[in-house]
Amino acid sequence: MSKILRHFKKLLRSVPRGPRRNVTGLTLMLLLAGSAVGDQPWESLHGEVHRGEVVPLDTILDWLEANYIGEVLEVEVEREGGYVEYEIKLLGPQGQVVEFEFDGHNGQLMSIEGVRINDMRR
Secondary structure (H helix, E strand, O other): OOHHHHHHHHHHHOOOOOOOOOOOOOOOOOOOOOOOOOOOHHHHHHHHHHOOOOOOHHHHHHHHHHHEOOEEEEEEEEEEOOEEEEEEEEEOOOOOEEEEEEEOOOOOEEEEEOOOHHHHEO
């Protein structure tokens, strides 16, 4: 198991259990593209979050939980140049998969793709 995956699983275990954090049997993926400062890409991202340059993933997940019904299937963090983007896929109550894209620097929802999206709104 890679150091990144071990670290991410450790972080996930430290998050309180709840409907939005229950990812048993689901895929949770952390992808970082581009260059990073330090030994691992996640170290750079962690530093940016700590300094307030990037919105914490919890903030994005809290917004999704408040506005949409669904279970987290996948989380991707993509970096191109200095830009960070969160891509989160939710499994809806009718089995639909919907992808949400957020600006990592301000937390704004940029786009939604999928079917029966309105059926997932709270």
